[in-house]
Amino acid sequence: MKRFVITAAAAAILLLSSCTPESADIGREKTEPPIVDEYLGLAEEYCANGDTRSAINTLEQGYSETASKRIKNRLDELKREFSDDETK
Numbered sequence: 194m195k196r197f198v199i200t201a202a203a204a205a206i207l208l209l210s211s212c213t214p215e216s217a218d219i220g221r222e223k224t225e226p227p228i229v230d231e232y233l234g235l236a237e238e239y240c241a242n243g244d245t246r247s248a249i250n251t252l253e254q255g256y257s258e259t260a261s262k263r264i265k266n267r268l269d270e271l272k273r274e275f276s277d278d279e280t281k
Contacts, residue, residue: 248271
């Protein structure tokens with residue numbers, strides 16, 4: 194079983210996701226589940242804390258569960274950045 198360390202901000206995003214007004218859905222595909230934003234937000238929290246590997250793992254899990262194009266795009270971007278950092 195994987196264990197994730199979640200920051201207070203990421204926990205707040207996950208808890209408040211069901212309270213998000215419809216107007217906050219800007220940029221979300223019409224058929225995309227609301228959990229997509231939570232995966233993206235959690236990944237950004239990991240990135241902000243310098244934990245790119247956890248961000249990538251989170252997005253991989255999110256993509257496997259949702260097949261979201263937004264998650265896939267961010268995942269590809271992070272993987273490119275991560276591989277660039279490793280070659281330096």
